[in-house]
Amino acid sequence: MAAVSKSLGDLNDRSRRANEIERKxxxxxxxxxxxxxxxxxxxxxxxxxxxxxxxxxxxxxQGQQVxxxxxxxxxQPGQYQVAFGHRRLRAITxxxxxxxxxxxxxxxEQLVIAQGQENNERxxxxxxxxxxxxxRLKERFSRDVITAAMSVDKSDLTRMFNIVDALPVELIDxxxxxxxxxxxxWIELVELLEKAPAPQEAxxxxxGLRALAxxxxxxxxxxxxxxxxxxxRGVPDVLAAPDGSRLAQVKQSKAKVEIMIDxxxxxxxxxxxxxxxxxxxxxxxxxxxxxxxx
DNA sequence: GAACTCTATGCTCGGAAGGC
DNA sequence: GCCTTCCGAGCATAGAGTTC
Numbered sequence: 001m002a003a004v005s006k007s008l009g010d011l012n013d014r015s016r017r018a019n020e021i022e023r024k025x026x027x028x029x030x031x032x033x034x035x036x037x038x039x040x041x042x043x044x045x046x047x048x049x050x051x052x053x054x055x056x057x058x059x060x061x062q063g064q065q066v067x068x069x070x071x072x073x074x075x076q077p078g079q080y081q082v083a084f085g086h087r088r089l090r091a092i093t094x095x096x097x098x099x100x101x102x103x104x105x106x107x108x109e110q111l112v113i114a115q116g117q118e119n120n121e122r123x124x125x126x127x128x129x130x131x132x133x134x135x136r137l138k139e140r141f142s143r144d145v146i147t148a149a150m151s152v153d154k155s156d157l158t159r160m161f162n163i164v165d166a167l168p169v170e171l172i173d174x175x176x177x178x179x180x181x182x183x184x185x186w187i188e189l190v191e192l193l194e195k196a197p198a199p200q201e202a203x204x205x206x207x208g209l210r211a212l213a214x215x216x217x218x219x220x221x222x223x224x225x226x227x228x229x230x231x232x233r234g235v236p237d238v239l240a241a242p243d244g245s246r247l248a249q250v251k252q253s254k255a256k257v258e259i260m261i262d263x264x265x266x267x268x269x270x271x272x273x274x275x276x277x278x279x280x281x282x283x284x285x286x287x288x289x290x291x292x293x294x
Numbered sequence: 295g296a297a298c299t300c301t302a303t304g305c306t307c308g309g310a311a312g313g314c
Numbered sequence: 315g316c317c318t319t320c321c322g323a324g325c326a327t328a329g330a331g332t333t334c
Contacts, residue, residue, distance in 0.1 A: 127303090143318085156305080158320055182303045 031067045033098040039070055039080045039089060042115055043108075044136045056091045064092060067100040071111060083114040109145050112137055116149030126177040128186060131160035159183060166190040168199075174206035175221060176214030185218070192225035 068085025082089055083106060092099045106114065116133070130150060134157060137146045147157055163186050164172075171193075193199045205224050209217040 152305095154319070155307090155321075162320085184302070 031100050031102055034080060034101050036089060036093040036099050038078060039082060040073065041086055042082050044112055055087055056094060059091050060095060064088060064100050067102050069114060070101045070103055071106040083111045113149040126179045127182050128172060129177050131164050134160045135164040163187060163190055168203055171203040171206055174203055175217050178215045178218040181215055181218050189222055192222060196225050
């Protein structure tokens with residue numbers, strides 16, 4: 001009898017614990033471990049695909065320090081949907097581990113607001129990623145929800161929509177997130193694209209710049225779209241390679257001519273040019289002498 | 295190396311235009 | 315008339331570049 005009583009007591013305890021876990025889950029207080037296969041990304045993508053090597057190494061060495069936020073999938077029982085923590089989920093999936101998650105009942109609006117606020121706190125989403133996130137939200141939510149989710153005012157929201165609408169999806173994808181490139185630079189790109197004789201060619205050009213960092217691809221595309229100005233003596237102010245990539249900037253004044261080579265982009269070329277200068281000067285002197293003698 | 299200048303960015307405000 | 319949307323402009327700030 002005592003054994004039966006103990007069993008019933010155990011059952012009650014387990015039931016109480018289960019209820020407690022359920023209650024905590026409902027409030028989003030408990031961190032639980034979930035199979036990554038049971039979790040889908042948010043229905044609104046925010047971040048472009050990017051490098052997660054650093055995060056991967058960090059989680060491999062120190063484990064997952066911060067849980068992700070998920071909600072029970074509204075249509076598929078037993079499945080979950082991410083509110084924020086997409087990159088952590090990707091890294092943990094690659095490591096084949098279980099992911100620590102907080103489960104919370106969220107409406108669609110609450111999910112995107114949580115997702116947006118997390119992104120704002122991290123402050124590492126680039127302008128164009130935010131703009132695209134906003135544009136995706138526009139398909140389902142009111143402006144009020146979007147401004148709440150992204151902590152932007154309505155003016156900025158309008159500008160974001162305009163930029164995303166004006167640029168071909170393929171071009172944005174080809175350029176990538178372009179960290180450090182802000183609204184005004186993207187507006188400049190829109191304006192250049194509108195004036196370009198063959199706008200679709202910009203996408204092809206950007207696709208050919210895969211070796212460069214995203215923000216450098218952006219700069220190259222802008223430079224490529226800018227009308228080539230011809231300055232004194234027929235020398236353009238930007239010297240470009242046959243493939244369109246920028247080699248050097250030329251500044252001319254009455255007193256001097258400056259050729260500025262981006263050492264980061266083409267370090268060997270800069271060194272090569274410097275090496276050649278004495279030889280070029282010798283060649284120039286020789287030709288100059290010949291002219292005088294003739 | 296410090297001071298200064300320039301440039302780009304984010305944020306905010308105010309006004310115009312259009313819809314209800 | 316009110317609200318929403320859009321746009322231009324100004325301000326503060328940070329970072330890079332330049333000058334001394």
